[in-house]
Amino acid sequence: METVSMPPAIAADEQRHVLGRVARLLAGAADFDETLRQAIAACLPLLADFGFFDVVIEGEDVRRTSAAHEAPDLQALLSPSRWVRRIHPELNLCALSTGEPALHADTGEAWYRRAAACEDELRLMRQLAFASMLTVPMRWRGELLGALTLFMGRSGRRHDETHLAFATEFAAVAAPLVANARLLEQHRRVEAALRRSEEVLRMAVEAGRVGIWDWDIVADRVSWSDGVYELHEMQPGSEIGGLAEFRSRVLPEDLPRVEAAMGEALAGRAPYAVEFRTLLPDGRVRWIATRSQLVRDGSGRPLRMVGASTDVTQRVELLAAERRARSEAEAARRRMEVLAAAGERLARSLDPQATLEAVARTLVPDIADWCRIDLLDENGVLQRKLAWHSDPARSEQAMAMARRLRAPPDAVGSMAWVVRTGNAHHGDFHEAQVDPATAEFTRAFGMHSHFILPLVARGRTIGAMGVLQAESGRKLDEDDRALVLDLGRRAALALDNARLFAEAEAARKQAESANLAKDEFLAMLGHELRNPLAPISTALQLMARREPDAAVQERRMIGRQVDHLSRLIDDLLDISRITSGKVQLHWQRIDLRAVVANALELTRPVFAARPQPVQVQLPAGPAMVDGDFVRLSQVLCNLLVNAAKFTPPAGTVSLRLRERGGWEIEVSDTGCGIAPELLARVFDLFVQGRQSMDRRAGGLGLGLAIVRSMVERHGGSVRAHSAGEGQGATFTVSLPPSGSAPAPAPEPAPAPTGEHGGGGRILVVDDNADAAQTLAELLQVIGYEARTAGDADSALQVLKEFRPQLALLDIGLPQVDGYQLAGLIREQPEGQGVRLVALTGYGQESDRARALAAQFDEHLVKPVGIDRLTEVLQRFL
Numbered sequence: 001m002e003t004v005s006m007p008p009a010i011a012a013d014e015q016r017h018v019l020g021r022v023a024r025l026l027a028g029a030a031d032f033d034e035t036l037r038q039a040i041a042a043c044l045p046l047l048a049d050f051g052f053f054d055v056v057i058e059g060e061d062v063r064r065t066s067a068a069h070e071a072p073d074l075q076a077l078l079s080p081s082r083w084v085r086r087i088h089p090e091l092n093l094c095a096l097s098t099g100e101p102a103l104h105a106d107t108g109e110a111w112y113r114r115a116a117a118c119e120d121e122l123r124l125m126r127q128l129a130f131a132s133m134l135t136v137p138m139r140w141r142g143e144l145l146g147a148l149t150l151f152m153g154r155s156g157r158r159h160d161e162t163h164l165a166f167a168t169e170f171a172a173v174a175a176p177l178v179a180n181a182r183l184l185e186q187h188r189r190v191e192a193a194l195r196r197s198e199e200v201l202r203m204a205v206e207a208g209r210v211g212i213w214d215w216d217i218v219a220d221r222v223s224w225s226d227g228v229y230e231l232h233e234m235q236p237g238s239e240i241g242g243l244a245e246f247r248s249r250v251l252p253e254d255l256p257r258v259e260a261a262m263g264e265a266l267a268g269r270a271p272y273a274v275e276f277r278t279l280l281p282d283g284r285v286r287w288i289a290t291r292s293q294l295v296r297d298g299s300g301r302p303l304r305m306v307g308a309s310t311d312v313t314q315r316v317e318l319l320a321a322e323r324r325a326r327s328e329a330e331a332a333r334r335r336m337e338v339l340a341a342a343g344e345r346l347a348r349s350l351d352p353q354a355t356l357e358a359v360a361r362t363l364v365p366d367i368a369d370w371c372r373i374d375l376l377d378e379n380g381v382l383q384r385k386l387a388w389h390s391d392p393a394r395s396e397q398a399m400a401m402a403r404r405l406r407a408p409p410d411a412v413g414s415m416a417w418v419v420r421t422g423n424a425h426h427g428d429f430h431e432a433q434v435d436p437a438t439a440e441f442t443r444a445f446g447m448h449s450h451f452i453l454p455l456v457a458r459g460r461t462i463g464a465m466g467v468l469q470a471e472s473g474r475k476l477d478e479d480d481r482a483l484v485l486d487l488g489r490r491a492a493l494a495l496d497n498a499r500l501f502a503e504a505e506a507a508r509k510q511a512e513s514a515n516l517a518k519d520e521f522l523a524m525l526g527h528e529l530r531n532p533l534a535p536i537s538t539a540l541q542l543m544a545r546r547e548p549d550a551a552v553q554e555r556r557m558i559g560r561q562v563d564h565l566s567r568l569i570d571d572l573l574d575i576s577r578i579t580s581g582k583v584q585l586h587w588q589r590i591d592l593r594a595v596v597a598n599a600l601e602l603t604r605p606v607f608a609a610r611p612q613p614v615q616v617q618l619p620a621g622p623a624m625v626d627g628d629f630v631r632l633s634q635v636l637c638n639l640l641v642n643a644a645k646f647t648p649p650a651g652t653v654s655l656r657l658r659e660r661g662g663w664e665i666e667v668s669d670t671g672c673g674i675a676p677e678l679l680a681r682v683f684d685l686f687v688q689g690r691q692s693m694d695r696r697a698g699g700l701g702l703g704l705a706i707v708r709s710m711v712e713r714h715g716g717s718v719r720a721h722s723a724g725e726g727q728g729a730t731f732t733v734s735l736p737p738s739g740s741a742p743a744p745a746p747e748p749a750p751a752p753t754g755e756h757g758g759g760g761r762i763l764v765v766d767d768n769a770d771a772a773q774t775l776a777e778l779l780q781v782i783g784y785e786a787r788t789a790g791d792a793d794s795a796l797q798v799l800k801e802f803r804p805q806l807a808l809l810d811i812g813l814p815q816v817d818g819y820q821l822a823g824l825i826r827e828q829p830e831g832q833g834v835r836l837v838a839l840t841g842y843g844q845e846s847d848r849a850r851a852l853a854a855q856f857d858e859h860l861v862k863p864v865g866i867d868r869l870t871e872v873l874q875r876f877l
Contacts, residue, residue, distance in 0.1 A: 015166055018046055019173050032188075035181035036065040039174050040148070044069040047167055048150030049157075050128070054083045054096045055138075055146035055178060057185065062096070062146075071154065077127055091115050095137040096147035103134045103164045132158040138171040140179040147171075191325050213290075215243070215305040217266075222246060231288055231311055233280045251277040251285065265294055266302050275312060287313045321510065352495050359465070359491040360388035367480055368467035370447065372402065374415045375455070375463035375495070382416055382463065394445070401441055411435040413452060415464040422461055424453040426481060446470045451481050453488050457496035465491065536863065585628040585713060589738050592623035592632070592663055596655065599636035606644050607653070614640065615654035623663050624738035627714045632735075635710050638703040639667040639731050646729070647671030662716070662737050668730040674722035682720050683708040711735070760877040762786045763804035765795045765821065766839070767813055771862075775808070775839075782870065792816035792824065799830050806876055811840035811851070819854040826855050835876040839864060 021042050040053040050068035057063055066078035085097050092102035093115060104111065107130060116122035130151035138146045148171055152158050211227030220242035229236045232249065240246075250258050254276040265272035273291040280286055292307025360371040373386040387398035407414035413425040414435065428449050429442040442448075449469040455462050465488050469476060476484070536558070543550070600614060607613055625632075636655075643653045651670040658664055674682060683704045704720075711718045716735040722728065762779055766772035767790050776786040787802045789795035791814055795807070807825065811818035818838060825831035835858075838851040843861035851859040858872050 014046065015169070018042060018166075018170065032181045032185040033063075033065070035178060036063060037067070039178060040065050040067040042174075043067075043148065043150060043167070043170065045155065047163055047170070048159075049130075049153045049155050050074050050078060051148065051150035052078070052081070052083075053146065053148055054094070055182065056096070056144065057182065060085070074128065074153075077124065081124075086117065088115065092135065094147060094149060095135040096144065099137055099144055101134070101136040101164060101168055103132075103159055103161065105132050105158055105160060107132055129153050131156075134159045134164050134167055136164065136167045136171050138175050138178065140175040145175055145179060145182075187325070191322070195322060211309045213292075213307055213309060215307075217302045217304060228309055231286065231309055232278060233282070249278050251279060253277075265292070265305070268294070268300075272305065272307065275316075286311060287316045324510070355491060355494045356386045357388070359487055360386060362487060363467055363484070364388055365390045365472070367483065368476070369470040369472050369474075370398070370445070370466075370468040372398075372415070372466040372468065373455075373463065373491075374419070376419065376461070382419055385463070389445075398441075398445060401444060405437040405441055407435045407437045411438065413450070414438060415452060415466060418452045418454050418464040419461055422454050422456070424451070424485070426451045426476065442468075448473075449475055451476045451484055453485060455488055455492035455495070457492040460496075462492055462496060585631060587626055587628065589624055589626055590629050590632070592625055592657055592665065592735070593618050595629060595632045595636060596657060596665070598629070598633045599640060600655075602633065602637050603640045603644070606641055610644070610649055612652055615652060617654070617656040617658075619657060619659065623657055623659070625663060625714070625735045626738050627735070631710050632714070635707050635733060636665065636667070638707050639733075642703055642731075643667055643669040643671065643729075651728075659737075660734070663735050665733040665735075666730060667733075668728065670728040673725045673727040674720065674729050675725050679720060679722060683718070707731075707733075759783055760785070760806065760873070761802060761804045762873070763789065763795065763798055763802060763807040765789045765792075765807060765813065765818075766810040767791060768810070771810075778866070782866075784873070792821045795821060796824060796828065799825060799828060799834075803830055804834060806835040806837065806873065808837050808839045809856075811838055811842055811847075819850065822854050822856055837872060837876075 036053055036055060040051060043051060044067060048069075050071065051066070053065045053067075055063050055065075062083040064081065064083045066075065066081065068074035068078060083094075083096065086094065087097050091104070091114065092098050092100060095101055107115075109126075112122055112125040116125060128151065130153040132152045133150065135147055135149040137144055138148065148167055150159070150163075150167060211229075211231050212225040213228050214223045216222070222240055222242055222245075224240060226236045229238065234240075247255060247259070258274050258276050261270075261272055261274040264270040271291065271293065273289075275287060275289045277285050277287055288309050289312045290307050290309040292305050294302055295304040295306065297303050356373055359373070363371045369389065371386065371388040374382050375385045377383050384399065384402045387395055387402050389395045389398065407416055409416040409420050411417055413427055418425055429438070429447055447468045447470045450466055452464055452466040454464055465484075467476065467480075467484050596616065596618065600616070603614075640653065640655070647653055647669040648671065653667070653669045656664075656666045656668075658666070708718050711733050714735055716733060718731065718733045721730045721732070762776075762784050764772050764776050764779070764786055766775070766788070769790060772788040772790065776788045779786040787798050787804070789798050793816075795809075798804075799807075809818040809821055813821060816824070818840065822836050822838075825834060825836065836856045837858045837860060838856045839860045839862060840847070840851075841862050848859040857876060860868065860872065
């Protein structure tokens with residue numbers, strides 16, 4: 001019978017050595033992954049030949065770290081493994097799945113067959129050839145944080161109950177250190193999310209409204225568009241003066257920078273581009289970004305400066321929130337390092353009383369006879385917290401006396417003096433300067449020597465700690481005092497940790513509030529961007545009916561661009577919908593040749609300034625696929641614009657459409673190419689290649705991510721190829737062919753010119769006069785009688801006089817919004833039976849639900865197509 005080597009119980013000295021080793025390793029860990037590696041490494045070889053350390057990041061997201069002692073071949077087998085929740089009907093194989101420890105002291109072929117879930121797992125067990133295993137849970141504050149799973153193999157050893165007990169103790173010691181490392185990792189993820197949010201917000205702001213200004217330098221007169229008046233919250237047409245008045249509106253702290261930028265521009269050394277703060281009439285401060293061009297006469301003398309300004313307050317505030325989050329994450333990292341170095345006792349608990357007693361037990365009786373700790377409360381008053389002696393009865397007696405006796409704050413060496421001055425004090429109590437309260441206290445317990453030090457946590461004094469000698473007759477030498485100082489620093493940090501966790505929670509809530517503010521801003525931005533499109537779209541319909549044969553191609557082109565811009569506004573408001581595949585596709589059979597033609601038309605301004613146009617190769621016959629015409633056009637536009645960005649003017653950009661089982665569209669260029677390390681990530685969000693200092697190529701790193709998402713939604717694929725930097729790049733889109741016979745290529749039709757057969761009285765309410773007037777004219781052309789109103793009061797007056805059968809109401813009305821106006825109309829006798837339709841720039845599903853709840857009969861989003869509008873009118877009238 002084979003003899004099995006059973007190691008003796010693990011010696012206490014060896015256990016202390018391992019616990020000390022894990023404290024040192026974790027204290028030196030640079031990041032979360034390093035903490036996990038050091039934790040599993042500290043188990044080897046005493047507790048195992050190899051093993052796993054599984055830690056829960058969040059939910060079912062578990063990080064597995066493996067290690068093998070001096071066995072690279074085993075490490076190679078372990079590294080690819082991943083944690084999967086699995087509960088064996090008979091065996092406890094992982095404490096993270098069961099929450100309970102387990103010891104399997106004798107594992108072999110029969111055990112392998114019993115434990116393995118599949119042939120691959122059985123094969124791996126045979127390769128690892130372990131003779132025993134144990135698994136223990138790691139818990140922190142009641143949470144199952146992770147598990148250690150350890151194996152004995154080549155060393156010939158096997159686990160016993162001693163190993164299981166020590167592994168359990170090891171997990172308890174490491175748990176608070178791992179928990180703090182995980183907190184840092186979570187802060188890092190929050191910070192990354194905040195950076196992505198800031199990028200999306202910046203893109204939205206730059207696509208928003210712009211104010212235009214014109215400075216007549218010779219006459220020193222400045223004129224503003226309404227947008228600039230709005231930025232400064234001034235009445236349009238108000239007197240704004242010249243350069244001196246402009247300077248008066250800039251905050252004094254920013255004025256030198258603004259004047260320097262203007263001086264550089266007037267001297268011709270740089271364009272005028274600057275961000276500054278301006279004081280609004282109500283005392284608020286707004287950040288404004290402005291950029292301009294200088295106009296000179298024939299002699300080079302400056303004549304005019306024309307520029308554009310935008311409100312960048314939201315962006316600046318979001319950047320400030322990001323800096324705060326980064327600062328708080330850095331504070332959490334420092335907390336982790338200090339707590340990891342604090343030692344086994346302080347790492348076990350963050351409870352203040354438990355920490356106080358842990359410090360005292362470390363000091364008494366090994367270093368001192370007594371330990372005293374006083375802490376400042378929230379009002380800055382020093383409170384007695386601890387008087388500790390090895391005899392509990394004497395501890396209670398000393399605590400009662402300490403609460404009764406108080407030394408004056410100027411008594412040198414007292415707890416209050418140490419807190420007030422921030423200086424430590426070492427001495428004997430028989431000295432003449434001891435105050436009466438201290439003398440009474442020390443005489444009662446025979447104290448003769450002391451060392452009092454301030455407790456300072458992160459630069460803030462939170463109290464004082466004293467160690468005192470009495471019946472032992474010992475002195476506190478330099479080494480003792482150094483140790484006490486070290487323990488004092490750790491005690492202060494542990495006691496302050498609860499406050500820091502509260503701050504971290506507040507920081508998280510602040511980040512969530514900033515993200516909510518961003519979402520609200522984007523909803524408003526969508527409304528403001530859609531509103532100007534409505535009168536454009538309506539004007540096209542009027543042109544089509546008044547002169548059906550006039551400017552057909554031009555109307556067709558404008559109509560396409562209005563539709564395209566409307567769809568892109570929707571995507572701009574939530575870019576995550578595109579990359580997560582939540583964008584709704586409008587399926588139809590289309591000819592890819594028409595998609596190519598549309599994309600070339602859309603990108604014509606990009607290539608107009610280049611000496612060579614795009615080189616295009618198309619098949620002679622139809623290239624039919626099933627898909628969304630606009631989205632596939634967007635894919636090709638993104639690829640063409642991307643190629644133009646990174647190809648010098650003398651280079652070439654080509655597009656080839658060919659059949660390869662399905663259809664392939666290949667966009668290639670002779671530009672700067674893609675580095676090998678970037679090629680695998682080129683379709684990821686916010687990934688960009690190296691650019692010059694002026695960032696002439698621009699962009700946010702979203703275009704190719706959108707390309708991949710849109711192509712995959714069409715059942716296709718996209719790939720990138722480049723021989724390296726300077727070697728150009730090729731992007732290939734593969735799409736499946738259409739499932740039926742070829743059909744004519746879709747061509748966006750001009751606005752329909754036929755009558756829709758209307759009749760009835762309609763009230764149009766919109767504070768945008770252009771939108772209201774053009775829509776009313778269009779309704780009249782197609783046979784309806786229409787009146788307009790710009791606000792709620794006017795609408796109610798027209799309601800009484802005109803008695804409409806249907807009302808089209810904008811939601812964003814001044815003073816009384818569209819929801820409120822709908823309620824007012826329903827309350828009027830003339831409003832009984834009137835059909836109410838919301839026609840608004842607010843286009844989310846929640847906006848539609850709110851409109852229907854506010855007694856609207858229908859909800860339409862600007863700009864609305866004439867066919868959709870007349871369908872609604874005919875349904876209600």
